[in-house]
Amino acid sequence: MAFVCQVPESLEFGVRPGAPVPSHGIRDDAYALFLGSEVCLPACPLRCDPAAVLPVNQG
Template sequence: MGDAPSWAQRPEFYTCACGADLVYVCQVPENRDFAVHPGRPEQPDSVRPDAYGLFLGNEVYLPACPDRCDPAAVWPVNQN
């Protein structure tokens, strides 16, 4: 899966409903912005008019089930 997460706070560990320990896949860094498609509305209080801010000041980590027991076997973790 992914490398090691750079936790904003203490590391968090979770277990899937199937019993497997969730493993780190990726993270979205704090204040990550994404380009606005032409013609789409501006996001209120965004850092720029041509960008959407995602998770506004929070790191988001995505651990998932290594056994892939279910397509939804991922648990988003939010830290700030």
């Protein structure tokens, strides 16, 4: 497995006007990705399978 990227903790995306309010978010105007946990994404360097990515929750 090779390191691809890391998603930082508490990464947020703004809520579009008219979209539902997040039920488990930190704020009413943003969605939290991965419920506020840091995630690392290692993948198979041979690219033998498009699903060969293993998300690893760090919190």
